[in-house]
Amino acid sequence: MTQPLYKVVIDTIVGRIASGALPPGAMLPSETQLGAELGVSQGTARKALSELEARGLVQRAQGRGTFVTVRTPESSLFNFFRLRNPDGSQTIPELVSEHVTRRAATDTEASKLYGTPRDVVEIERVRSLSGVPLVHEVSVVPLPLFAGIADRAPLPNTLYVFYQQAYSCIIVRADEKLRSIPAPAPAAAALGLDRDAPVLSVERIATDVLGRAVERRTSICATHGYSYFVSLS
Amino acid sequence: MTQPLYKVVIDTIVGRIASGALPPGAMLPSETQLGAELGVSQGTARKALSELEARGLVQRAQGRGTFVTVRTPESSLFNFFRLRNPDGSQTIPELVSEHVTRRAATDTEASKLYGTPRDVVEIERVRSLSGVPLVHEVSVVPLPLFAGIADRAPLPNTLYVFYQQAYSCIIVRADEKLRSIPAPAPAAAALGLDRDAPVLSVERIATDVLGRAVERRTSICATHGYSYFVSLS
DNA sequence: GAGTGGTCTAGACCACTTT
DNA sequence: AAGTGGTCTAGACCACTCC
Numbered sequence: 001m002t003q004p005l006y007k008v009v010i011d012t013i014v015g016r017i018a019s020g021a022l023p024p025g026a027m028l029p030s031e032t033q034l035g036a037e038l039g040v041s042q043g044t045a046r047k048a049l050s051e052l053e054a055r056g057l058v059q060r061a062q063g064r065g066t067f068v069t070v071r072t073p074e075s076s077l078f079n080f081f082r083l084r085n086p087d088g089s090q091t092i093p094e095l096v097s098e099h100v101t102r103r104a105a106t107d108t109e110a111s112k113l114y115g116t117p118r119d120v121v122e123i124e125r126v127r128s129l130s131g132v133p134l135v136h137e138v139s140v141v142p143l144p145l146f147a148g149i150a151d152r153a154p155l156p157n158t159l160y161v162f163y164q165q166a167y168s169c170i171i172v173r174a175d176e177k178l179r180s181i182p183a184p185a186p187a188a189a190a191l192g193l194d195r196d197a198p199v200l201s202v203e204r205i206a207t208d209v210l211g212r213a214v215e216r217r218t219s220i221c222a223t224h225g226y227s228y229f230v231s232l233s
Numbered sequence: 234m235t236q237p238l239y240k241v242v243i244d245t246i247v248g249r250i251a252s253g254a255l256p257p258g259a260m261l262p263s264e265t266q267l268g269a270e271l272g273v274s275q276g277t278a279r280k281a282l283s284e285l286e287a288r289g290l291v292q293r294a295q296g297r298g299t300f301v302t303v304r305t306p307e308s309s310l311f312n313f314f315r316l317r318n319p320d321g322s323q324t325i326p327e328l329v330s331e332h333v334t335r336r337a338a339t340d341t342e343a344s345k346l347y348g349t350p351r352d353v354v355e356i357e358r359v360r361s362l363s364g365v366p367l368v369h370e371v372s373v374v375p376l377p378l379f380a381g382i383a384d385r386a387p388l389p390n391t392l393y394v395f396y397q398q399a400y401s402c403i404i405v406r407a408d409e410k411l412r413s414i415p416a417p418a419p420a421a422a423a424l425g426l427d428r429d430a431p432v433l434s435v436e437r438i439a440t441d442v443l444g445r446a447v448e449r450r451t452s453i454c455a456t457h458g459y460s461y462f463v464s465l466s
Numbered sequence: 467g468a469g470t471g472g473t474c475t476a477g478a479c480c481a482c483t484t485t
Numbered sequence: 486a487a488g489t490g491g492t493c494t495a496g497a498c499c500a501c502t503c504c
Contacts, residue, residue: 004491004492004493005492005493006492006493030469030470030471031470031471032469032470040493040494041493041494041495042494042495042496043492043493043494043495044492044493044494046471046472047492047493049471054287056466060470060471060472061470061471061501061502062470062471062472062500062501062502063469063470063471063500063501063502063503064469064470064471064501064502064503065469065470065471065502066470066471079465079466080465082465086410172466173464173465173466174464174465174466175462175463175464175465176462176463176464176465177319177460177461177462178411178433178456178460178461178462178463179433179456179459179460179461180413180414180431180432180433180454180455180456181413181431181456182431196429196431198413198414198415198429198431198432199413199431200411200412200413200433203460221413222413223411223412223413223414226412227410227411227412227436228410228411228412229408229409229410229411230408230409230411230463230465231406231407231408231409232312232313232315232406232407232408232409232463233289233312233405233406233407237472237473237474238473238474239473239474263488263489263490264489264490265488265489273474273475274474274475274476275475275476275477276473276474276475276476277473277474277475279490279491280473280474282490293489293490293491294482294483294489294490295481295482295483295489295490295491296481296482296483296484296488296489296490297482297483297484297488297489297490298483298488298489298490299489299490467503467504468502468503468504469501469502469503469504470500470501470502470503471499471500471501471502472498472499472500472501473497473498473499473500474496474497474498474499475495475496475497475498476494476495476496477493477494477495478492478493478494479491479492479493479494480490480491480492480493481489481490481491481492482488482489482490482491483487483488483489483490484486484487484488484489485486485487485488
């Protein structure tokens, strides 16, 4: 039941990235160096690096080297913000307002978030597309993992880039539940919608590279002139 | 600018699968045999087979061999029917009614579907979950690729399994656009909804293994007690 | 020119399934 | 026992980037 060597290599590198020892943009050792350092052949080191590239954690370029993937606001939005123009082109959501508060976790929050936290931080935001407020978004993160985050408001537009830069917390996956519902009161008020206007409700659990459920986010989106894009395979 | 050998191997096998020479469930040659047959080393054949496995086109099992992936109604629904119970468990959609008609393609249909077809076949269906009609679904396929399909009604519950078995057309990808809208008249009538009940509109383009846009599907879903699940990464 | 990743080979040994 | 895929090694050559 012993781990294959290439998986040991993968775990080693994931650990270095998750700990911040290898920050975004850092160059990794070459295949040969990595193999020598960890006592495996170049081919085995290569297999590990290729799998990390497939996971999106590093990027490789012939002649240049292997680098820890840098998350820019653009790449983060591309992956995790699915509201697009009808032709599929990106739209950048602007921040209209933000409220960051620290509070006790509800029972569901405690049960769904990593570490069953007693306290959480709630980030409530209204976002607009092309100047029109269309998204009401409430993100909840466990306080222990994000110590001091409430004092750093206002937060940057793209939270996942911020999580990585400030807390070495790398979001790699988001599981979402979508429903079509009449606009709930707080969202209707924030977005200036009729009480029963149809809106898209998106409930998200975001998971980091270590497999921890790190954020719970509920978004209410008015899809006027925009669409939520997904690709299934 | 010549193709790497392993890509040649991949294309060879994809061709055999898409042509029906390797039907679902068929066993592929072993790595050694395949290498000998195509004049490459076992390692190169292995790389090709591994990539085909990553694409989901074949399945490999230690000690048994490599097999063309069999699409069952279950696996097809798992991949391409995203409406689930709130806890994430599968729900099997039953067929309530079906109308299959042959007609001329609209301009958008002709422009978006493979081969810019003059004629298409439209499959209109109402589906129910746990006995409640919740989905109104209109699928449009180009007539040339699916000759005679209109005469084979009623069609099976899962169209993609049928496309593969009857036409060697393997759907590997679906791009969807979601919006929340008031129920349109035909869907409201078919599902027994109020005229302005909020529903999920899903517009899908399905693409086959040869990269051809093979089906356009518009679904109207009432998300009463159900949710549309996606995983982003 | 030195260093990087990308492709390809040949061979070894292991774990697993089937007969 | 025979045949399969899974892991691992060692070495070669190529294409590319950067200095």
